[in-house]
Amino acid sequence: MAWDLIDTAELVGGELALYRQGDRSSGEVFMIRVNGLELMNGFGHQSETVLGEMAVAVAKVSAPHILIGGLGLGYTLAATAAALKGAGRITVAELSPKVIEWFDRYVSASVLPERPLNLAIVPGDIGAFIRGKDVGPFDVIVLDVDNGPEALVSPQNAHLYSAEGLHAFAAKLSPNGVILLWSAFEAPDFVVLAEGAGFAVSATALAAVRRPDLLHYAYVLEHDFGSRQKSR
Template sequence: MIASELLGIAAIPGGGELKLMRRVGSNGATDYMIVLGGNELMNSRMRGSEEALAEMTLAKLGDRAPHILIGGYGMGFTLRKALSLLGPDALVTVAELVPEILDWARGPMAALTGDGLDDPRVQIAHGDVGFLISSGQGRYDAILLDVDNGPDGLVRDENNRLYSKTGLAEARAALRPGGVLAIWSAAPDAVFTNRLRRARFQVEEVVVRARENGKGPRHVIWFATRA
């Protein structure tokens, strides 16, 4: 078994810590993992569903110059896919609560990051994506959330608000008419699907594969449209 190397530790505001791990395979391929306790939150080999989060959302908007909010940065797969599809007048706000995530992106994972963080269409918001949503009031064409492994506060308890009745009402208010709230999850959740509908969204639940080649675990993305 190939051992993983610890590259960094980051404290999560409110408690807990994230670890950045690296594993080099026998074929020389390098994988990065961000881990919370015993949960692997993301892996550089599993980017397909994170890219689908951006690609499928933008397809629903049909607009090459929207203002979209991405929370959080992760390994940047969603951001880079969005930038590859958006026009020069688009605006992408990236909310990242843990500063070290961005340090890792510019440091050990710079080869993955490319120039995404320095793209003139990108603005970085250091802090809680929930604050940007609650103060948004019709600001965004789309809100893309991949801050937990599903619609519950895995990374920190405060994130539970994002998926609550109150949080969904705030997200709906932050979207322009026709805007889309897209939420990534490692697994389906029928209770949350119903909660989205009760929050007056038009809801589509899509199953996507974790890997770019259409293989790997099945993940879920909810697309909730403000009609």
């Protein structure tokens, strides 16, 4: 079945496009592409769902404040909300106001039909948002912005995965807080960079839907202050 183009949104360095298959009576499935490349697809969101569940599982407190960078089709958010069961708080920072509009208008009815009371969705670049004066602290910061630690959606996202960017996130973590990053590919160079910046890194392989030969990855970053001191 062909994908129907619903809407587009301009970004610095490119364009986002929302596509749909089916209809409300038969069931709608959505996809977002960036510059013609698939960013996320409603047919294959199992690893995003696991990521949302992991966001709650890795938290060191029972009612965590979780920051999610990137709304997309909302599957990571929905899984996080379900795992929290009304506890804690969720803040989502989404670069494109259009993606928020798409989620509210088209996607949320099937992905997150009941908007949690503990949810705030804010428009803006997560790299700028995290540097806000009155932002945080967060028990878990989830980076679900690109297809991994490479700038795909916007060139400015490259800074998020630099040592300086990771330190900016770490500065807004609560004690024992963690950073959780989703990737469509294994990223050994990013692991080396993060460890060199003073983080302890662990990786979990996630099965991709409809592709048993394809693995996605979730990277957990904990700020290793001891290692950071040794590197100085």
